[in-house]
Amino acid sequence: MNISESKRLFNEAQNFIPGGVNSPVRAFKAVGGNPLFIKKANGAYLYDEDGNQYIELINSWGPMILGHNHPMIREAVIKAMEEGTSFGAPTAKEVEIAELIVSMVPSVEKVRMVNSGTEATMSAIRVARGYTGRDKFIKMEGHYHGHGDSFLIAAGSGAMTMGDPDSPGVTKGTAKDTLLAPYNNLEAIEKLVEANRGEIAALILEPVPGNMGLCLPNEGYLQGLRDICTREGIVLIFDEVMTGFRLAKGGAQELFGVTPDMTTLGKIIGGGMPVGAYGGKKEIMEFVSPSGPVYQAGTLSGNPIAMAAGLTMLNHLNSHPEVYTRLNEIGQKLTDGIGKVNQELGLDYTINLLGSMYSLFFTNEEIHDFETAKKANTGMFGKYFQAMLHRGVYLAPSQFESLFLSTALTDELIETIVTAHKSSIQEIHKNQ
Ligand SMILES: Cc1ncc(COP(=O)(O)O)c(C=O)c1O
Numbered sequence: 550m551n552i553s554e555s556k557r558l559f560n561e562a563q564n565f566i567p568g569g570v571n572s573p574v575r576a577f578k579a580v581g582g583n584p585l586f587i588k589k590a591n592g593a594y595l596y597d598e599d600g601n602q603y604i605e606l607i608n609s610w611g612p613m614i615l616g617h618n619h620p621m622i623r624e625a626v627i628k629a630m631e632e633g634t635s636f637g638a639p640t641a642k643e644v645e646i647a648e649l650i651v652s653m654v655p656s657v658e659k660v661r662m663v664n665s666g667t668e669a670t671m672s673a674i675r676v677a678r679g680y681t682g683r684d685k686f687i688k689m690e691g692h693y694h695g696h697g698d699s700f701l702i703a704a705g706s707g708a709m710t711m712g713d714p715d716s717p718g719v720t721k722g723t724a725k726d727t728l729l730a731p732y733n734n735l736e737a738i739e740k741l742v743e744a745n746r747g748e749i750a751a752l753i754l755e756p757v758p759g760n761m762g763l764c765l766p767n768e769g770y771l772q773g774l775r776d777i778c779t780r781e782g783i784v785l786i787f788d789e790v791m792t793g794f795r796l797a798k799g800g801a802q803e804l805f806g807v808t809p810d811m812t813t814l815g816k817i818i819g820g821g822m823p824v825g826a827y828g829g830k831k832e833i834m835e836f837v838s839p840s841g842p843v844y845q846a847g848t849l850s851g852n853p854i855a856m857a858a859g860l861t862m863l864n865h866l867n868s869h870p871e872v873y874t875r876l877n878e879i880g881q882k883l884t885d886g887i888g889k890v891n892q893e894l895g896l897d898y899t900i901n902l903l904g905s906m907y908s909l910f911f912t913n914e915e916i917h918d919f920e921t922a923k924k925a926n927t928g929m930f931g932k933y934f935q936a937m938l939h940r941g942v943y944l945a946p947s948q949f950e951s952l953f954l955s956t957a958l959t960d961e962l963i964e965t966i967v968t969a970h971k972s973s974i975q976e977i978h979k980n981q
């Protein structure tokens with residue numbers, strides 16, 4: 550595989566950009582090798598600067614649920630561009646997308662648009678604190694909520710991958726208000742609540758965490774959290790930046806039938822443009838400025854290009870339930886194929902799947918939280934990643950990420966991926 554142009558660009562980039570990338574997860578630090586510099590993408594494929602083509606299972610870390618460069622989204626963006634790129638004033642599209650989100654996401658009665666998932670979670674915590682008059686909040690180990698200071702403690706995703714789940718630069722003063730709990734353990738929450746009664750503003754979690762690899766909630770876990778939060782007056786926040794509009798049109802909260810008080814959104818909501826949002830009960834969202842005292846703002850929030858892309862995406866998902874049927878089918882077929890190959894080879898690696906999100910863990914143990922996820926063999930994953938890449942399949946370059954499938958994956962492409970998986974997994978075990 551010739552990747553000379555990607556190599557040249559990475560060398561150049563390292564002179565001017567920290568680590569040569571604008572987000573750490575893009576570097577191949579955990580898997581070795583040179584990150585690929587991408588020139589364009591279409592449907593199920595990415596193309597690098599050297600002209601290599603890859604079948605893509607990251608999809609911009611989630612947003613491209615219909616595949617890349619979808620004509621419908623592209624046309625909406627071009628049309629919006631013709632009318633100007635930013636006004637810093639309200640627009641009709643913002644009203645339309647807000648109404649649509651409220652109609653799609655069960656917990657959301659009012660919603661505020663921001664520019665990233667990070668902004669959404671930072672703002673949601675501030676609002677929950679303002680609403681309750683309490684300072685502390687509970688966060689799950691290995692969950693990732695963007696790079697706001699108070700979340701960079703036992704953080705998943707790139708922070709976990711790079712071995713820095715507790716980032717320097719976060720003050721002790723900030724960190725003391727973040728209470729940590731293991732995922733899938735209601736007893737641990739009860740203990741934290743007991744020890745901090747009346748002081749906890751919020752409990753935030755990824756209902757189906759994808760940032761320590763994909764994990765699934767135990768039966769009754771989400772409802773258990775709901776019950777504790779209701780009893781204790783704690784604002785329950787589902788961070789659905791990944792799962793929103795993906796696991797169902799109303800996200801994990803629709804799928805599991807558990808309604809949080811607030812929800813954070815991102816990724817798909819912008820159709821690939823930089824967008825996030827947070828919303829929830831009217832009573833809580835009324836605390837947001839200018840209707841209430843909790844300040845939160847943004848020069849480019851509700852940007853007309855981003856709103857045009859997002860509106861087109863959400864309208865499509867809202868009116869095409871068959872998208873979810875197909876996404877679930879793709880997830881099932883692909884992981885069935887991978888699982889069958891593994892079985893034939895006598896390998897019992899754990900595959901966690903929900904809808905169009907999955908992770909293949911290089912361990913035979915069940916993975917259901919931060920501690921168990923850390924048992925996966927990251928060295929083996931790195932070899933697997935490279936083997937797949939050389940066969941034209943682009944995976945997330947870390948064991949501690951979920952993969953995101955798109956409707957652009959045909960049955961034929963699923964077969965191609967399974968074939969690549971078979972020869973990759975054979976190769977890495979032969980060389981052991
Ligand atoms: C669950 C979750 N929350 C928040 C974020 C932060 O979003 P962003 O990268 O847009 O700031 C991410 C991913 O990046 C995420 O997966």
Ligand SMILES: NCC(=O)CCC(=O)O
Pocket residue numbers: 572573574575610693706707759760950951
């Ligand atoms: N699962 C991790 C992400 O989606 C984050 C992407 C990024 O930080 O660039």
